Amino acid sequence: MSSLRQSKYLYRSPVIVKVIPFPSLLICTLIANINNLKNRMSVPKTALIFGATGQTGRVLLRELLASSEFTKVGEYGRNVTPKSDIAVGKDKLEQKVINFDKLDEAGLQEGCWDVVYITLGTTKKNAGSAEAFEKIDRDYVISAAKAARVPNQEQRLVYLSSAGANASSSFLYMRSKGQTEIGLAKLGYSDTIIFRPAMLLGAKREESRVAESIFATITGALTRVSDSIGIQIPVLAKAISRAGILGSSGLPANAKASTVNQDAAAFTLISNDGALALGATADK
Numbered sequence: 559m560s561s562l563r564q565s566k567y568l569y570r571s572p573v574i575v576k577v578i579p580f581p582s583l584l585i586c587t588l589i590a591n592i593n594n595l596k597n598r599m600s601v602p603k604t605a606l607i608f609g610a611t612g613q614t615g616r617v618l619l620r621e622l623l624a625s626s627e628f629t630k631v632g633e634y635g636r637n638v639t640p641k642s643d644i645a646v647g648k649d650k651l652e653q654k655v656i657n658f659d660k661l662d663e664a665g666l667q668e669g670c671w672d673v674v675y676i677t678l679g680t681t682k683k684n685a686g687s688a689e690a691f692e693k694i695d696r697d698y699v700i701s702a703a704k705a706a707r708v709p710n711q712e713q714r715l716v717y718l719s720s721a722g723a724n725a726s727s728s729f730l731y732m733r734s735k736g737q738t739e740i741g742l743a744k745l746g747y748s749d750t751i752i753f754r755p756a757m758l759l760g761a762k763r764e765e766s767r768v769a770e771s772i773f774a775t776i777t778g779a780l781t782r783v784s785d786s787i788g789i790q791i792p793v794l795a796k797a798i799s800r801a802g803i804l805g806s807s808g809l810p811a812n813a814k815a816s817t818v819n820q821d822a823a824a825f826t827l828i829s830n831d832g833a834l835a836l837g838a839t840a841d842k
């Protein structure tokens with residue numbers, strides 16, 4: 559549709575010059591190159607969110623819409639938030655219902671999103687089986703991030719994982735989160751930031767993710783005793799939003815970010831403690 563709009567006749571006579579309708583992807587790559595020249599890519603302007611109807615995602619979506627940092631926010635998903643449920647920033651919200659089994663048809667690259675936020679995930683109980691769980695919790699997440707990646711463009715990826723995430727774990731939930739983290743880190747984003755919060759507190763509805771986190775806690779998956787037991791969802795959402803805006807290199811010291819190198823994949827890790835501090839900071 560945007561390419562149709564760009565196809566205009568500049569002069570009526572004597573020669574008709576038709577502007578070639580650029581594919582939108584080419585245009586965003588051009589803009590990205592100009593921005594690179596100006597060296598101002600550290601200021602993201604657009605954000606895409608997957609999982610915006612989940613317990614953390616719904617708060618994050620509102621956080622992004624209320625932020626003056628973002629001029630456009632995309633909410634893509636199997637379901638999208640009813641516009642009547644959004645109070646602030648409706649005008650910059652771009653929603654799209656997508657089929658995660660047909661992501662190549664979803665046009666995820668076209669927005670050339672500066673920051674891709676993923677709060678998509680499920681539980682085995684909600685998914686119905688271990689296979690269905692892994693398909694949504696791991697495969698859809700990695701595939702969506704891959705489909706939104708525009709080669710050679712500065713893009714940041716921020717993923718909500720879980721304390722105890724471990725690709726070698728014998729626990730399905732922790733293994734899926736761990737494998738997803740590594741899969742995401744291998745996609746070639748300029749910056750990948752992963753949150754591993756402990757128990758999610760203050761959820762609107764009781765989710766079994768909380769129960770699984772409690773389980774993880776008692777089974778010792780929370781190895782860092784200094785970590786607090788949990789985090790309020792609004793604090794976590796604020797921390798996630800800020801991390802996407804600031805990027806790994808711009809994070810304050812109290813975010814206690816560390817770099818994880820695993821299976822030739824590197825990412826910035828923010829644990830429960832770091833998220834508590836980052837989310838409590840008043841600015842941005």
Ligand SMILES: *[C@@H]1O[C@H](CO)[C@@H](O)[C@H](O)[C@H]1NC(C)=O
Pocket residue numbers: 724725726727728781
């Ligand atoms: C991940 O899980 C495996 C298998 O249980 C365990 O050996 C390993 O120590 C765990 N890694 C971390 C970082 O906890």
